[in-house]
Amino acid sequence: MRLCVFVLSLCYHHGNAVIPALDLTDAEIKDLAQRMRDADAEKPKFCEFYVDFQGHFDGGDTDYAPKPLFKWTRPSILSQPSYKALLDLAPLFNPQTGIAEDNSPAKQQKERAFIMAVFSSGPFTQLINVLRRKNHPFAKSPDTLKQSMFELWFGMFSRAKGKLDSSAFEHVFLGEAKNGEVSGMHNWVVMNNLENGPKGTLDYRGFIVKRADIIASANFKWGSLVKRTGSFLIGTSPAFDFSLLTMCFLARRGSQKCETIIDGCPVNVQSYDQNQNGRDFIGTVYPEPGPWSPTSCFRAAPKAQAAPKARAAPKAQAAPKAQAAPKAQAAPVKVLRAAPYDYQLSFKHRYYKRIGPGTSFRHVKTFWPA
Numbered sequence: 001m002r003l004c005v006f007v008l009s010l011c012y013h014h015g016n017a018v019i020p021a022l023d024l025t026d027a028e029i030k031d032l033a034q035r036m037r038d039a040d041a042e043k044p045k046f047c048e049f050y051v052d053f054q055g056h057f058d059g060g061d062t063d064y065a066p067k068p069l070f071k072w073t074r075p076s077i078l079s080q081p082s083y084k085a086l087l088d089l090a091p092l093f094n095p096q097t098g099i100a101e102d103n104s105p106a107k108q109q110k111e112r113a114f115i116m117a118v119f120s121s122g123p124f125t126q127l128i129n130v131l132r133r134k135n136h137p138f139a140k141s142p143d144t145l146k147q148s149m150f151e152l153w154f155g156m157f158s159r160a161k162g163k164l165d166s167s168a169f170e171h172v173f174l175g176e177a178k179n180g181e182v183s184g185m186h187n188w189v190v191m192n193n194l195e196n197g198p199k200g201t202l203d204y205r206g207f208i209v210k211r212a213d214i215i216a217s218a219n220f221k222w223g224s225l226v227k228r229t230g231s232f233l234i235g236t237s238p239a240f241d242f243s244l245l246t247m248c249f250l251a252r253r254g255s256q257k258c259e260t261i262i263d264g265c266p267v268n269v270q271s272y273d274q275n276q277n278g279r280d281f282i283g284t285v286y287p288e289p290g291p292w293s294p295t296s297c298f299r300a301a302p303k304a305q306a307a308p309k310a311r312a313a314p315k316a317q318a319a320p321k322a323q324a325a326p327k328a329q330a331a332p333v334k335v336l337r338a339a340p341y342d343y344q345l346s347f348k349h350r351y352y353k354r355i356g357p358g359t360s361f362r363h364v365k366t367f368w369p370a
Contacts, residue, residue: 017278017279017280018280019152019249019250019273019280020136020137020138020250021250021251021253022130022131022134022136022247022250022251023134023251024130024134024247024251026259028130029247029248029251029252029258029259029260030259030260030261032126032127032130032247033244033247033260033261033262033267034260034261034262035126036122036123036126036127036240036243036244036247037123037236037240037262037263039121039122039123039125039126040121040122040123040236040237040239040240041121041122042077042080042081042082042083042121042237042239042240043235043236043237043240044073044074044077044235046213046235048073048074048077049070049072049073049074049077049213049234049235050070050071050072050073051069051070051071051213051216051234052065052067052068052069052071053065053069053206053207053210053216054066054067054069054206054207055206055207056206056207056208057205057206057207057208057218057219058206062205063203063205063206064205064206065204065205065206065207068195068196068204069191069195069204069218069220070188070191070192070195070196073192073196078189078193080237081117081120081121081239082114082117082118082121082237082238082239082242083189083237083238084117085110085113085114085116085117085118085238086114086173086187086189086190086238087189087190087193088110088113088114089107089110089111089113089114090173090174090190090193092104092106092107092110093170093174094165095170095174095175095176095177096165096176096177097159097160097161097163097165097166097176097177097178097183098159098160098161098163098165099163099165100163100164100165101156101164101165101166101167101170103156111150111154114238115146115149115150117238117239118149118238118239118242118243119146119149121237121239121240121243122239123237123239123240123242123243123244124239124242124243126243127243127246127247128145130247131145136250149246152168152246152249152281152282153167153168153169153242153246153282154167154168154169155167155168155279155281157274157276157279157281158276159171159176159178159183160178167281168281168282168283168284168285170184171183171184171283171284172184172185172186172187172245172282172284172285172286173185173186173187173190173238173241174187174190175190175222175227177222177225180224180225180226181225181226181227181228182220182222182225182226182227182230184284184286185222185227185230185232186230186231186232186286186287187232187238187241188232188233188234188235188236189238191220191232194222201222201223202220202221202222203220203221203222204218204220205218205219205220205221206218206219208229209231209289210289211265211266211267211289211290211292211296211297212265212297213234213235214233214234214235214262214263214265214267214297215231215232215233215234215262215265215267215287215288215289216231216232216234216289217229217230217231217232217288217289218230218231218232231286231287231288231289232286232287233262233267233287236262244260244269244287245269245271245285245286245287248260248269248271248285249271249273249282249285252269252271253271253272253273253285254271254272254273257269257270258270258271259290261290263297264296264297265290265296265297266289266290266291266292266293266296266297267287267288267289267290268287268288268289268290269285269286269287269288270284270285270286270288271283271284271285271286272284272285
């Protein structure tokens with residue numbers, strides 16, 4: 001008898017042992033990823049969050065970033081449906097592998113809330129449309145889709161000692177503890193909460209690769225656990241991450257890379273399945289910074305308007321013609337933000353440096369990260 005965990009008939013085991021692939025071309029993947037991004041009503045605007053990458057991590061035990069990575073996030077962003085559902089659910093998981101997870105009714109209720117928040121989002125609506133157009137088995141009916149997504153992300157399997165101690169959701173979004181290291185944890189919202197929450201358990205120690213304020217890989221500690229290299233998108237909603245990673249797992253899992261472009265920035269998604277007891281699960285799926293180019297990962301700020309030219313002085317009677325007054329300098333570009341931190345771009349190092357409040361720029365071709 002199949003044991004279902006809530007009224008939407010979402011069950012812990014797959015009807016099919018093998019997860020059916022989603023047939024998408026490379027061009028269709030890029031197009032769907034951008035349409036997901038465009039449809040995301042929960043994504044923060046550029047001025048609604050600030051990151052401070054600080055130093056490049058060069059290895060060892062040195063902390064190259066004494067300050068937090070996530071400097072500031074507008075509180076209203078974190079109260080949106082998929083953010084709130086994710087943060088409400090996170091404390092109910094035990095990160096230690098080798099210890100069976102407790103699937104209490106309260107936990108199942110919050111898992112339902114997260115799935116429903118994702119399903120009502122713009123990014124997932126875009127994915128549903130493609131699944132239906134491609135006649136994917138998951139899109140057979142609304143109930144089948146909900147059941148399949150729940151099994152895909154919350155289906156339990158073992159990472160250690162034969163215990164049902166893990167799921168794709170816990171590994172990818174929340175992170176796990178295994179052999180003294182952080183396993184998984186590829187979500188900026190959870191990392192921001194761990195870094196800036198009351199306990200402050202996440203210690204960011206420097207970036208390894210950064211692409212504007214869109215994606216990065218970094219070294220950090222979670223309590224006593226070390227994450228040597230962890231990559232994550234920045235400024236994306238949990239619903240977008242869930243939708244993008246699902247699409248890439250279905251379309252390009254294994255040795256294939258799912259190549260996408262997010263806000264002009266190349267992002268590759270790598271994923272692997274895991275088979276236990278004749279069933280397939282998401283073993284892991286995570287974003288990675290794609291190849292860098294001088295024209296990717298930032299957008300131009302609006303050009304400054306030059307001040308009107310000064311009029312020539314009136315001619316004097318019987319005197320030599322007056323020289324025209326010098327042209328007025330271009331008016332400074334005053335950058336207004338919700339918090340007193342601006343950025344300055346160095347093309348050589350591609351580094352966004354925070355400078356103090358009240359700073360003006362006179363360049364008319366100042367670039368800002370997307």
